[in-house]
Amino acid sequence: MAPRKRTRRRKRVSGAERILWTLIVFSLLAVPAGALAWLILLPYGPETETFVEVTPGSSTVKIGRQLEAAGVVSSRYAFDLVRWGERGRLKAGEYRFDHPATVIEVYERIARGDVFTKTVTIPEGASIFEIAARLEQAGLGPTKGFLAAAAKQTGLVVDLDPGATSLEGYLFPDTYSFARKATPAQICAAMVRRFRAVAGQIGLKGNVHRVVTMASLVERETAVDAQRPLVASVFENRLARKIPLMTDPAVIYGLELDGRWRGAIYESDLKFDTSYNTYLHTGLPPGPVANPGLRSLRAAMEPAKTDYLYFVAAGANPQGGSVFSSTIEEHARNVAGYRQAVKKAGSQ
Numbered sequence: 300m301a302p303r304k305r306t307r308r309r310k311r312v313s314g315a316e317r318i319l320w321t322l323i324v325f326s327l328l329a330v331p332a333g334a335l336a337w338l339i340l341l342p343y344g345p346e347t348e349t350f351v352e353v354t355p356g357s358s359t360v361k362i363g364r365q366l367e368a369a370g371v372v373s374s375r376y377a378f379d380l381v382r383w384g385e386r387g388r389l390k391a392g393e394y395r396f397d398h399p400a401t402v403i404e405v406y407e408r409i410a411r412g413d414v415f416t417k418t419v420t421i422p423e424g425a426s427i428f429e430i431a432a433r434l435e436q437a438g439l440g441p442t443k444g445f446l447a448a449a450a451k452q453t454g455l456v457v458d459l460d461p462g463a464t465s466l467e468g469y470l471f472p473d474t475y476s477f478a479r480k481a482t483p484a485q486i487c488a489a490m491v492r493r494f495r496a497v498a499g500q501i502g503l504k505g506n507v508h509r510v511v512t513m514a515s516l517v518e519r520e521t522a523v524d525a526q527r528p529l530v531a532s533v534f535e536n537r538l539a540r541k542i543p544l545m546t547d548p549a550v551i552y553g554l555e556l557d558g559r560w561r562g563a564i565y566e567s568d569l570k571f572d573t574s575y576n577t578y579l580h581t582g583l584p585p586g587p588v589a590n591p592g593l594r595s596l597r598a599a600m601e602p603a604k605t606d607y608l609y610f611v612a613a614g615a616n617p618q619g620g621s622v623f624s625s626t627i628e629e630h631a632r633n634v635a636g637y638r639q640a641v642k643k644a645g646s647q
Contacts, residue, residue, distance in 0.1 A: 339381060342399035343373045350479070353409065355391040362389060362409070371396045372405055381406045390414070393478055416476035421490070423472040423592035424518040428555055430470055430590070434486065439477055448483035455491045459498075460508040468511040468587025469494045497593055503600065512583050514591035514599035519548035520612050524594050526621050531602035533610050533623065542608065544577040552588035611637045 351369050353362055359382045363375035372378050381402050382389070389406075392414030396405070419437040421430055427449045431442035449466045456469045463469070466487055471494035477486055497503075503510060517530045537544055547564055553575030554560040554568060561568075569576070575584040591599070607623040609630035622637070624630045 339377050339402045341373075342401055344371050344396055344399040344405070345369075346398065348395060348397045350393055350395055350415065352393045353389065353391045357389070357391065359389065366405065369396075371400075372402050374402075377402045378406060385410070393480065414478065416478055418474060418476045420474045421470070421472045421590070423595070424515075424589045425472060426552065426555070426589045427465060427467050427470065438479070439481060439486065440483055445483045445486065448487050452484055452487045452491075455488060460511070462508065464586065466491060468515055468590055470590045471497055472590055472592050497596070501593065501597055501600070503596060508586070509583065510596065510599045511591065512587045514595040515587035515589040516544070516546055516548060516584075517598050518591040518595040519589050520546060520610075521621055523620055527595055527598035528601065528603035529605060529607065529623055530610060530621065531598045532605040533607045535602050536606065536608050538582065540608075541581050543579070543581050544583070546577050547612075549575045549577045549584040549588050552584070609633075 349369055349371065351365050351371060353365070357365075359379055360375070363372070363378040363382075366372045366378055367375040385406065387406075387410040389409045390412035392412060394409060394413070395415035417437050417439055419433055419439065421433060425433070427446060428442075431445040431449075434440060434445050435442050449470070450464070452466060453463045456463050456466065459469070470487065470490040473490075473493055475486075475489060475493075477489070498507075513531060513534060516534060517527050520530050521527060534544055534546075550568060550573075551560060551564060553573030554571070556575070557573055559568075559571065569578045572579055574580065575588065577584060605623070606625045608625055609627070610621045610623045611630075611633050612621055622633045624633055
């Protein structure tokens with residue numbers, strides 16, 4: 300009689316055991332998933348100012364390592380995972396971190412290109428000396444460095460003004476945002492680009508050196524937009540008659556270049572001979588004495604048609620506007636009236 304073949308019975312797994320194994324597997328997966336979620340979602344980072352510079356062409360791996368090394372994220376792998384999930388493009392630049400943030404927030408900042416910059420406003424009529432001081436105050440380098448660059452980078456305007464001895468006049472007044480490590484040369488280039496954009500907008504052409512020099516005088520003599528063409532007309536009329544312009548801003552600029560400016564103009568300053576002393580020399584000064592804005596450039600291009608030869612400057616007039624005249628007698632009366640108004644205002 301043949302032996303009976305035994306069949307192995309499969310052990311029956313109870314419902315309780317299945318639940319137990321499911322929980323074990325889930326726990327094994329949940330622990331790393333939870334840890335990863337914790338790394339991604341928990342705010343982390345420095346409490347004080349920390350900078351990270353992302354160079355062009357940097358890989359995600361390199362950026363993650365930089366951020367981890369700087370203490371901006373707790374794990375480079377968490378940053379890599381967010382980048383893999385988002386699939387965005389990360390932008391080069393310097394980033395500033397000064398408070399804890401999630402990995403997602405850090406990633407989004409770099410994807411947006413939210414780079415750290417320093418903002419500085421250059422007012423209309425500022426000279427290179429005043430611009431240099433503002434840049435230093437904004438933490439964008441010492442005044443000497445900018446002044447040296449403004450004197451050296453004349454190649455930026457050689458097609459506009461072949462004889463320019465500095466970038467004075469071509470550093471367009473505006474509000475700029477510069478990287479913390481921007482060089483004086485880069486700052487100069489940005490301001491000249493802005494000038495070129497405005498010059499193209501208003502159709503500036505011809506003798507650019509003459510227009511910009513005239514515009515710089517107009518800018519320094521009045522802040523009243525409607526009177527800029529009138530001031531330009533006075534200067535043009537005096538030039539046509541070979542009468543000295545006798546404009547204080549040019550004298551002051553010559554003193555600044557010579558290191559003699561004392562913060563106020565004195566009678567002796569008007570007699571000190573510099574090439575910018577428009578009391579002693581006829582014609583326009585050798586170059587711009589400031590950086591004019593759009594309205595002064597327009598006024599220099601299109602001066603009003605008048606017979607005025609004199610004006611009491613708006614900057615000194617208690618009423619806020621310049622007073623124009625065609626004769627020296629009228630001018631003398633206007634000056635007397637101005638002095639009387641100043642005296643009256645001082646006694647009130």
